[in-house]
Amino acid sequence: MLEVNEWRHVFKLDPNKEITDEALEAICETGTDGLIIGGTDGVTLDNTLQLLARVRRYTVSCALEISNLEAITPGFDYFFIPSVMNSPDLKWVQGYHHQAIKEFGAIMNWDEIAVEGYCILNPEAKAAKLTNANTNVTTEDIVAYARMAEHLYHFPIFYLEYSGTYGDPKVVKDVSTVLKNTQLFYGGGIRSVEQAREMAEFADTVVVGNLIYEDLDSSLATVEAVKSTSLKK
Ligand SMILES: CC(C)=CCC/C(C)=C/CC/C(C)=C/CC/C(C)=C/CC/C(C)=C/CC/C(C)=C/CC/C(C)=C/COP(=O)(O)OP(=O)(O)O
Numbered sequence: 001m002l003e004v005n006e007w008r009h010v011f012k013l014d015p016n017k018e019i020t021d022e023a024l025e026a027i028c029e030t031g032t033d034g035l036i037i038g039g040t041d042g043v044t045l046d047n048t049l050q051l052l053a054r055v056r057r058y059t060v061s062c063a064l065e066i067s068n069l070e071a072i073t074p075g076f077d078y079f080f081i082p083s084v085m086n087s088p089d090l091k092w093v094q095g096y097h098h099q100a101i102k103e104f105g106a107i108m109n110w111d112e113i114a115v116e117g118y119c120i121l122n123p124e125a126k127a128a129k130l131t132n133a134n135t136n137v138t139t140e141d142i143v144a145y146a147r148m149a150e151h152l153y154h155f156p157i158f159y160l161e162y163s164g165t166y167g168d169p170k171v172v173k174d175v176s177t178v179l180k181n182t183q184l185f186y187g188g189g190i191r192s193v194e195q196a197r198e199m200a201e202f203a204d205t206v207v208v209g210n211l212i213y214e215d216l217d218s219s220l221a222t223v224e225a226v227k228s229t230s231l232k233k
């Protein structure tokens with residue numbers, strides 16, 4: 001099993017979306033480095049457990065990206081905890097986290113936990129709306145969030161999140177140059193191998209989500225595209 005810090009390509013599966021057994025098998029057997037299970041809305045304990053049981057038939061490693069308290073369950077290789085750095089609302093930065101750790105802290109295996117410092121940049125994304133993220137930011141603002149993630153908070157992951165739309169490669173490049181220890185995730189709007197390659201030049205890890213549900217074959221092709229691209233930092 002690859003450690004998270006070795007992940008180059010991952011698929012994000014949404015428990016709130018339908019996927020056939022054939023499509024799920026194709027995703028799990030592509031040679032992708034990992035799966036992230038998560039979504040912004042409609043994620044329940046029931047649909048999370050169902051998807052977990054289905055992906056556990058394959059050897060690919062799997063992280064639960066926690067978006068609400070109800071759907072927290074053991075059984076994953078990793079637990080990713082988003083903290084939305086550009087939300088003015090404390091509950092999305094650390095409020096729910098405090099509540100969850102009050103409940104689960106004593107039984108948590110901290111080696112399986114990775115905090116993701118999120119910077120959400122598409123104002124139309126559900127996650128941006130939910131968290132009231134301030135998407136009206138400059139590249140300098142974003143770079144400062146990245147530096148905070150690495151040097152103030154020592155987050156293992158900084159996540160440039162454009163969910164639903166293709167982001168700005170120049171922003172990804174500029175952020176990549178200031179991160180040394182914190183892993184840069186890019187996610188959002190990847191719909192072709194060219195886009196996957198472009199972001200893979202600067203992001204340590206490229207996340208492909210909605211394309212799985214819109215054009216399965218194109219999503220499968222992003223694995224090789226990312227894994228054959230060398231980082232340019
Ligand atoms: C034994 C046992 C139970 C073990 C588990 C212990 C454990 C791991 C406890 C967790 C502790 C903890 C600190 C939990 C955090 C709790 C929490 C609710 C934090 C808030 C997270 C947060 C900021 C959510 C906001 C939304 C968000 C950023 C979601 C991430 C996913 C995302 C951006 C998806 C993309 O959007 P999508 O839904 O795909 O959009 P479309 O449907 O339009 O595509």
Ligand SMILES: O=P(O)(O)OC[C@@H](O)CO
Pocket residue numbers: 012161162163164165186187188189190207208209210211
């Ligand atoms: O669904 P897409 O737009 O590919 O985005 C992937 C991921 O970053 C969503 O959290």
Ligand SMILES: [Mg+2]
Pocket residue numbers: 014039209210
């Ligand atoms: Mg999605």
